[in-house]
Amino acid sequence: MFKPHPIRRAGMTLVELLVVVAIIGLLAVTVLPNVASTTENRRSREAARVTSSFFAKAQSRAIGRPEWAGVTIVPTNANVLYSIDLFQANVPQVYRGETYESKAFIAGANELSRDLAFYDDPLSKTVVAIPDARKVATGDLIRFDGNGPWYEFVKGSPYGVRFRGSLGGSATANEMVGQTARNTPWPAQSMNSSAPQDVAHPFEILRQPVRNGSAFTIPDGRCVDLAWSGYGNSTYTPFLVPGTPVTVPAVTVLFDATGRVRQIFTQSAAGANRLTVTGPVYFLVGRVDRANNDPTLASTYDGKDDTKGFNWQYGDSYWIVIDPASGIVKTSECMPVPSYANPTAGLLLSQQFARTETPTGGK
Secondary structure, rough: OOOOOOOOOOOHHHHHHHHHHHHHHHHHHHHHHHHHHHHHHHHHHHHHHHHHHHHHHHHHHOOOOOOOOEEEEEEEEEEOOOEEEEEEEEEEOEEEEOOOOOOOEEOOOOOOOOEEEEEEEOOOOOOOOHHHHOOOOOEEEEEEEEOOOOEEEEEEOOEEEEOOOOOOOOOOOOOOOOOOOOOOOOOOOOOOOOOOOOOOEEEEEEEEOEEEEEEEEOOOOOOEEEEEEEEEEOEEEEEEOOOOOOOEEEEEEEEEOOEEEEEEEEEEEEEEEEEEOOOOOEEEEHHHHOOOOOOOOOOOOOOOOOOOOOOHHHOOOHHHHHHHOOOEEEEEOOOOOOOOHHHHHHHHHOHHHOOOOOOOOOO
């Protein structure tokens, strides 16, 4: 009679088990860090892509419109130089008064600033106030008679007008840098500021940009690192001065009807500035945990801890570059710079990949 052989259950020897454990350990040491690094790179790349698309959307929205449009970058709070929230923005329609007959008159003898008043009725010439709902503020630009230079408007009692870059005005507003009484004569003024009888001027006020809609929040712990974002080529200028508390909004990029970068508008405790840039505009997209609020300090870069150091020292950060002449928005990874002679030199080296794709020259 046939008797079946007993079934032998195969097992694993201790040596085989140790070999398997060793292989798993080796994979954990060599493969998992690479997987984690790839994940971080992918998150940064996606954050840069969607942020770049947000700028491109603003540029597209501005083309063909009489008012400028752009992007406002809002710091997380007044004590940090990074932002995770971006808004679409636009410059309101130029304000010309409450009626078709609205006029302005200028009075005073100060060389750098004058008093300013408005009336809506050419017959009564009753001085009126600009309604608060019009959002006219100090730092807005004003010009008279439909041409000539832009002056800076001062909200107060009475209203004022001053040369740009004088008496606390926007010294960096380089559209009219060096504006003085010698090269920019004041418009004719009224003989009597309380009852204007002589000369009144049609006027237009270019107001500051305002935010539109809800915020776009950069995902995955990424941000726009404003400590290092700026403009220029051979001379690189940050948008914000380190150590100066910022106000909201902090930085607004404005495109005009042709799609080019018309102006950069910045706000801080030092005041509002309108920047006209000719060199490329750079925004650094990196990790929040590496965002530095004081770029004057030495780097804490540590090759064993990727939370230390500056964002631009790592290849998983990205530069968003805007060509001011065309408004075209490009994205480029940072050239890793673990060490550097000084922050400015290291920063420019980090931008090397991006700079090869943008025009030379500029400020």
